[in-house]
Amino acid sequence: MSWSISRSWESPAIISTIVPVGDNLLVSAGLEIILLDNESQIRWQRSMPFRVHSAEHASGQIALLCGHGFHLIRASDGKQIGEGRSTDGGFSDIMARPGGGWVLSCRKGQLHVFNHDGRGIKRLDSGKVRRLVGWFDREHLIWQDDSGRLRCARLAKGDSQRLIEDRIWSWVSRMSGGKILLQAADGILWEGVPHPYGWDGLDAIETRSLEPLASNRAGDGWWVLSIEGSLQSLSSDESLGVSDLGEMLCGLAADTMVTATRNGLVRYWQSPELANLRRAEMQRMVAEAQIANDWEERRRIFQRACKAEEEGRVSLAVELYESLGRSNDVNRLLSRQRGE
Numbered sequence: 001m002s003w004s005i006s007r008s009w010e011s012p013a014i015i016s017t018i019v020p021v022g023d024n025l026l027v028s029a030g031l032e033i034i035l036l037d038n039e040s041q042i043r044w045q046r047s048m049p050f051r052v053h054s055a056e057h058a059s060g061q062i063a064l065l066c067g068h069g070f071h072l073i074r075a076s077d078g079k080q081i082g083e084g085r086s087t088d089g090g091f092s093d094i095m096a097r098p099g100g101g102w103v104l105s106c107r108k109g110q111l112h113v114f115n116h117d118g119r120g121i122k123r124l125d126s127g128k129v130r131r132l133v134g135w136f137d138r139e140h141l142i143w144q145d146d147s148g149r150l151r152c153a154r155l156a157k158g159d160s161q162r163l164i165e166d167r168i169w170s171w172v173s174r175m176s177g178g179k180i181l182l183q184a185a186d187g188i189l190w191e192g193v194p195h196p197y198g199w200d201g202l203d204a205i206e207t208r209s210l211e212p213l214a215s216n217r218a219g220d221g222w223w224v225l226s227i228e229g230s231l232q233s234l235s236s237d238e239s240l241g242v243s244d245l246g247e248m249l250c251g252l253a254a255d256t257m258v259t260a261t262r263n264g265l266v267r268y269w270q271s272p273e274l275a276n277l278r279r280a281e282m283q284r285m286v287a288e289a290q291i292a293n294d295w296e297e298r299r300r301i302f303q304r305a306c307k308a309e310e311e312g313r314v315s316l317a318v319e320l321y322e323s324l325g326r327s328n329d330v331n332r333l334l335s336r337q338r339g340e
Contacts, residue, residue: 002238002240002271003238003240003257003269003270003271004269004270004272005267005268005269006256006268006269006270007040007268008040008265008266008267008268009036009040009265009266009268010264010265010266011027011029011034011260011264011265011266012029012030012032012264013029013030013031013032013264014029014030014262014263014264015027015028015029015248015260015261015262015263015264015266016028016029016051016052016053016262017052017053017054017055017248018248018250018258018260018266019055019056019057019062019250020057020250020251020252020258021035021057021062021075022057022075023038023252023253023256024036024037024038024043024252025040025250025252025258025266026055026057026062027260027266028048028051028052028053028055029264030051031047031048031049031050031051032045032046032047032048033045033046033048033052033055033064033078035075035078036266038252040266040268044077044078045078046073046078048064048066048071049066049067050066050067050069051066051067052064052065052066053065053066054091054092054093054094055094056094056095056096056102057075057096058096058100058102059096059100059116060074060075060076061073061074061075061081061116062074062075063094063096063102063118065090065091065092065093065094065104067086067090068086068087068088068089068090068091069084069085069086069090069091070084070085070086070091070094070102070104070112070114070118071084071118072084072117072118081117081118082117082118082119084118085112085114085118085120087106087108087112088108089106089107089108090106090107091104091105091106091107091112092105092106092107092129093105093129093131093132094132095132095134095135095141097113097135097138098135098137098138099138100115100116101113101114101115101116101121102114102118103132103141103155105126105129105132105143107128109125109126109127109128109129110123110124110125110126111123111124111126111129111141111143111153111155113155122155122159124153124155124159124161126143126145126151126153126161127145127146127151128145128146129143129144129145129146130143130144130145130146130148130172131143131144131172131174132174133150133172133173133174133175133180134174134175134176134180135175136152136194136195136196139154139155139156140152140153140154140155140196141153141155142164142175142194142196144169144172147168148168148169148170149163149164149165149166149167149168149169150163150164150165150167150169150172150194151163151164152164152196152197154196162196162197164194164196164197164198165198165199167184168185169182169183169184169185170183170184170185170187171183171212173212173215174215175194176217177217178193179191179192179193179217180192180194181212181215181217181222181224181234183211183212187209187210187211188204188206189204189205189206189210189212189224189234190202190203190204190205191203191205191222205222205234206224206234210224210226210232211226211227211228212224212225212226212227213225213226213227213247213249214247214248214249214250215249216249216250216251216257217251218251218254218255218257218271219254219255219271220233220235220236220271221233221234221235221236222234222235223249223257225245225246225247225248225249225259229244229245229246229247229261230245231245231249231257231259231269240269244261245259245261245267246259246260246261246262246265246267247260247261247262248260248261248262252268255270255271256268256269256270256271257269298324301320301323301324302320302324302326304320305317305320305321305324305326305329308320309333314333314336314337317329317333318330318333318334321333
C-alpha cells in the first residue's frame with residue numbers, strides 16, 4: 001500500500017523550519033514557534049524576537065537558532081531555559097550531543113560545545129561548516145566543510161580534527177542509524193557507513209537525475225525531497241506528488257513523514273503497511289510488559305505467602321499459595337494443620 005496524506009495543517013505565516021519533537025511537530029512560522037500534537041492541534045505557541053531558522057529536540061528540550069542567538073526551551077510548555085547565548089555573525093547549524101548537550105557551528109568557522117543546560121564548554125576552530133552530519137559517539141563528530149569534504153573532530157582533551165577523504169560531495173544528509181546519504185559532483189546518490197577514518201561501506205544507490213533538498217530515513221528506507229518539490233523513495237519506484245510538496249521534510253516515526261512549503265502548507269504522510277507493523281510491535285511490547293508485571297506481582301504474592309507461613313498465619317499462607325496455583329505448598333500446609 002502506498003504512502004498517502006493522512007492530514008494537513010495550514011500555517012498562519014511563512015514557515016522557516018520544522019522539526020520532530022517525539023511524535024509532535026515544531027513549526028517556526030513567522031516570529032512564532034508552534035508545537036502541534038499528533039492530531040495537528042496546537043499544544044503551545046510562543047513568540048520569538050527573530051525568525052527561528054534551525055531547531056533540534058533532545059531529552060525534553062528544544063534548541064533554537066534565532067537571529068545571532070542560541071536558545072533552549074522546554075518541550076512540554078515552551079518556557080525558556082536560561083538566558084540564551086549569542087555569537088558574532090550567528091550560528092548556522094545545531095545538533096544534540098549523545099549523552100546530553102549540544103554542538104553548534106558558527107558562521108565564523110568554529111564549533112561551539114554546550115552542556116545540557118546551554119552553558120558553553122569549549123570552542124574548536126573547524127573552518128566554515130556547510131552541515132553538521134552526525135556523531136560516531138559522544139566525542140567524535142562528523143561534518144561537511146565549506147568545500148564539500150567530510151571531516152571528523154575528536155572533542156576531548158587535546159581536541160583534534162581530520163579530513164575523512166579528499167572526495168567532494170555536493171550534498172550530504174544527516175546521519176541516521178549510522179548511515180548517510182550523499183550526492184557526488186556527477187549527480188549520483190550514494191549511501192555510506194562512515195567511521196572516523198574512512199568508510200565501512202559506500203555504495204551508489206541512485207543514478208537518475210535527482211537533486212536532493214532534504215531526506216528522511218523511514219521504515220522502508222530513504223526518501224528524498226527534490227528541489228522540484230517531489231518526494232521520491234530510493235528503495236522503490238514510488239514517488240509522492242509530482243511537484244510543489246515544499247522545501248522541508250522530516251520524519252515523526254518509521255511510518256510517518258511531514259513535508260512543508262514555505263508558504264505554510266504542512267502535509268502528514270503515512271504508510272498503512274508500516275503503521276500496521278508498528279501497531280503489531282507496540283502490541284507485542286505491551287503484552288511483554290504485562291507478562292513482566294504479572295510475574296512481578298506473582299513474586300510479591302509468593303514473598304507474602306512465605307512470610308505468612310514463617311509467622312504461623314497458615315490460613316493466609318494457604319490462601320496466597322492457592323492464588324498462585326501452588327497446590328503442593330497448599331497441601332503441605334493443610335497436612336501440617338491436620339498433624340499428618
